[in-house]
Amino acid sequence: MGINQIIEESTVAQIKELFDLDVDRSKIVTQKTNPSFKGDITVVVFPIVKLVKKAPQEIGDQLGQALVNSLTEISAYNVEKGFLNLIVADDYWLNSFYDIRKSDEFGFVSVEGADTVMIEFSSPNTNKPLHLGHVRNNLIGHSVAEIVKASGKKVIKVNLVNDRGIHICKSMLAWQRWGNDETPDSTGKKGDKLVGDYYVRFDKEYKVEIQQLVDGGMDKKQAEKEAPLMLEIQEMLRKWEDGDDATRSLWSMMNGWVYDGFKSTYSRMGVSFDKVYYESETYLLGKEIVEKGLKDSVLVQKDDGSVWSDLSADKLDDKLLLRSDGTSVYMTQDLGTAVQRFQDFSLYSMVYVVGNEQDYHFKVLFMILGKLGYNWAENMVHLSYGMVDLPSGKMKSREGTVVDADDLMEEMVETAKATSEELGKLDSFSDQEATELYEIIGLSALKYFILKVDPQKKMLFDPKESIDFNGNTGPFIQYTHARICSILDKANIAEKNQQEVLIDSDKLHQKERQLIITLSNYPGIIQEAASTFSPALIANYVYELAKDYNQFYQAVSILKEADQTLVEFRVSLSSSVSQVIKSSMRLLGIDVPRRM
RNA sequence: GGUCGAGUAGCUCAGCUGGAUAGAGCAUCUGCCUUCUAAGCAGACGGUCCUAGGUUCGAAUCCUAGCUCGAUCACCA
Structure with a gap:
């Protein structure tokens, strides 16, 4: 028991003794004594004044005297303007120190038989190298995992790699077209950097195409949709989803380069994971859950076949979970992944280390999980961290202001x-x-x-x-x-x-x-x-x-x-x-x- | 526009379940190496805690409104 606790409990007892009053423990406020006064722990007398109806000074004196008499831990007191300053006996501190010397891993709580917490962090895309934002994410994730473990919980660290999707196709297509078969070996370039270069290259070429279309009189939004490069990566994504051999092998090869690059970055940073998930393996999860939710009338289907969660009762917009063509969205996959993880690992809770730009997403995710009847949804945590800004503002990869x-x-x-x-x-x-x-x-x-x-x-x-x-x-x-x-x-x-x-x-x-x-x-x-x-x-x-x-x-x-x-x-x-x-x-x- | 978050010293940040005179570091200035590592210690300077109201014995902290900045609100991820 800590010294504050000892004092608070004893104060309650002494108030009963001195004034014959039952005071709730929460009324007793203790704090570290302000350094400009003599003492270690201070009891704030004001909250008690109302109950006892005596002058603060008088209450403080009586209480201080009583505490000194009844607690060996307290050696002296003084009262200053309604603050009862207590001096803790040197012997108490010495004994605390001897206890510290005896304890094995001082401050740590054993994880024997404890609940399991899964912590997801890092979650990079495989189209560009890690930057300062990821650094903050990784360091927070790693540290929180260590801290939670020390506090007496079992911890599983996981990474969810965003290895598929339209943005991944961008670097693939650019490399295919302008890469001249360059590899990390042939260029001596780190794999994630090389792939990142082609991601940037795509964007550059794409912008040129858009400009050409706009110059030709097309509306900008339409140009963005109809630019040849855009149509091509959409086609590439379709091929990828169909399992087209050439596309898949290009994808594997380039992702492999990126993983080699990540590996050295992670290693130097000192972060590691117990398990790595890949979105290419999880992106289809969640459909059954959504369909079950539909059957149970928790979710609703519109005329075009799309499935939604109605969140209007919680003053939020409706959230799409399945498109009219039956394909899933990010939210669907997160629902499925969460359910699977809780089943696989009998988790008590799950912590997502993700930037605060996704606050809304996680709010909705947890809400829908709750609606679907998963009572562990209330143990879900979005550890939302702030962005790292530069003096010039946000980091932007396309403007080259990213800190690698x-x-x-x-x-x-x-x-x-x-x-x-x-x-x-x-x-x-x-x-x-x-x-x-x-x-x-x-x-x-x-x-x-x-x-x-x-x-x-x-x-x-x-x-x-x-x-x-x-x-x-x-x-x-x-x-x-x-x-x-x-x-x-x-x-x-x-x-x-x-x-x-x-x-x-x-x-x-x-x-x-x-x-x-x-x-x-x-x-x-x-x-x-x-x-x-x-x-x-x-x-x-x-x-x-x-x-x-x-x-x-x-x-x-x-x-x-x-x-x-x-x-x-x-x-x-x-x-x-x-x-x-x-x-x-x-x-x-x-x-x-x-x-x- | 709706929602969420943030505004504390020249700069970067603590403090926020209400408590005494709002704290550190950096920067600027002043002392301390014949004594266990000077990447240190001691001191000085530096504040309308965004603004205005409110609650309270007491507000940087809680409530309301406003200002500024950021994020978010896609059949994107």
């Missing part, structure tokens, strides 16, 4: 290298060690930069301004960890001994006390981050912890302390901090080096 994922990672690593060399820190490293370190530092700067922002908010990225390595950044946290490791190495105290260092509470330094308080917040932060799907909470937490440690490091000497017991205590405290830093950073998908 591979380029971005490479630049970060290059910057890490330049910074490290400038600081001259790595002189004792071998070339290979140094190269590995640049990778770890560069990627941490990037990942932390993205993950520290609340997923729900849109974020701004300025390619001209390089991402910082000082202050609230990944490298800063890594640096703190490396400093600790350096001390641990020099201390040369067996981990076993460290676990049992007890000190008198009057020797506890203010900064040590603060560190223990911050450490003991970790389990709560993990739970909160898991329930809100927010890696940003972990990022903010670990930054706080690193800052606290650096203050401690500055304020007291660790190895040069005369009192050997204190040396060992500080080393063990440092060790715990380094473990929690490492653990938090792992939840963010970020490595921490022992030296830097």
Whole structure:
């Protein structure tokens, strides 16, 4: 039980005792004491004033006295303008610290017998390389999966690759026509980049055709529909759906190139999946479900044969589920895929990491699933994250303003290298060690930069301004960890001994006390981050912890302390901090080096 | 036009289940390396929390309206 809980429960009991009043626990508001006052936890007296009908100061005094008397955890109190500030006993914090030392994976909850959560993220198209938007998606997805796992749920990470459709045919057709049999091997180009080039090429040629038709007097919308290239890719898609050999093999070959490219991007980014779904294998799913829904009169059919879900009761537009020709749409396939996944894996819930441009889609998807009678629909989550904008606005592939994922990672690593060399820190490293370190530092700067922002908010990225390595950044946290490791190495105290260092509470330094308080917040932060799907909470937490440690490091000497017991205590405290830093950073998908 | 989301320091972001004088980092300026890694620490400067009302003992936080920006509303995916 946390200290806030202890205080809240005891406050309820003391109010009963002192004023003979039954107060609901929810009326008791505790918060961290404002740093400009003395204390750790503050009970806000105002909500109680109305019930007790006495002056805030008087209530605060009586309550404070009663809490000090009844709780060994509370050593003193003061009352300031209706705020009862409680000072938590040093012994309580020391004991919390000893508990932390004893726990195996501090803050983590066992997943034994837990519910299973499926998390879908990444979901790229196979017609262009991954860009900054995907980077945010991937990093959030990976991190949320780690966090949810740490919070005590089983997690299955899945990717749904959009490998078919009219947009995929565009790059295929362009390559067929203008490709001259180019391959990744023949050009030395990464497969996803090569295919992406032809996607862009198609668009360019298509625009020329449209312009020609418009110049010839045709309406623009009509021109877009009737341009020869448009007609050709529609024909190509039909062939693909009919299983035409030539089309299918071209498709397989080009998708294969793309997958090779993705593989290296994912690998460098450090994300992976337990299962990869391909839309070419799932796009026909959902029809039976829709037909059953029609039979059960949950859905309606129009005269032309098309099937719809009537959402007017929920003040939304009707949603098409089957076209008049019987073919399905995106929504249909999502319905089918969801149902199949819940059956296959006995899921408790499902999280879709998808940008907020699809808010409406998921709202409707979950609503229709509910209408169709799947009661797990209420456990479905759309983890809707904001777009990454550039100073110039939205990224647009056709205008060449897209920030490429591979380029971005490479630049970060290059910057890490330049910074490290400038600081001259790595002189004792071998070339290979140094190269590995640049990778770890560069990627941490990037990942932390993205993950520290609340997923729900849109974020701004300025390619001209390089991402910082000082202050609230990944490298800063890594640096703190490396400093600790350096001390641990020099201390040369067996981990076993460290676990049992007890000190008198009057020797506890203010900064040590603060560190223990911050450490003991970790389990709560993990739970909160898991329930809100927010890696940003972990990022903010670990930054706080690193800052606290650096203050401690500055304020007291660790190895040069005369009192050997204190040396060992500080080393063990440092060790715990380094473990929690490492653990938090792992939840963010970020490595921490022992030296830097 | 309907719906949804966002507007906090020069910049990037915290804080939002209502609580004390709204916090960090960057940038600018000032100190601290003969002492465990200065990618650090300490300090200064910097605010009509978009605006106007309302609820409340108390509002950046909740409600209403407006302004600005974004997304979305296809027999597209």
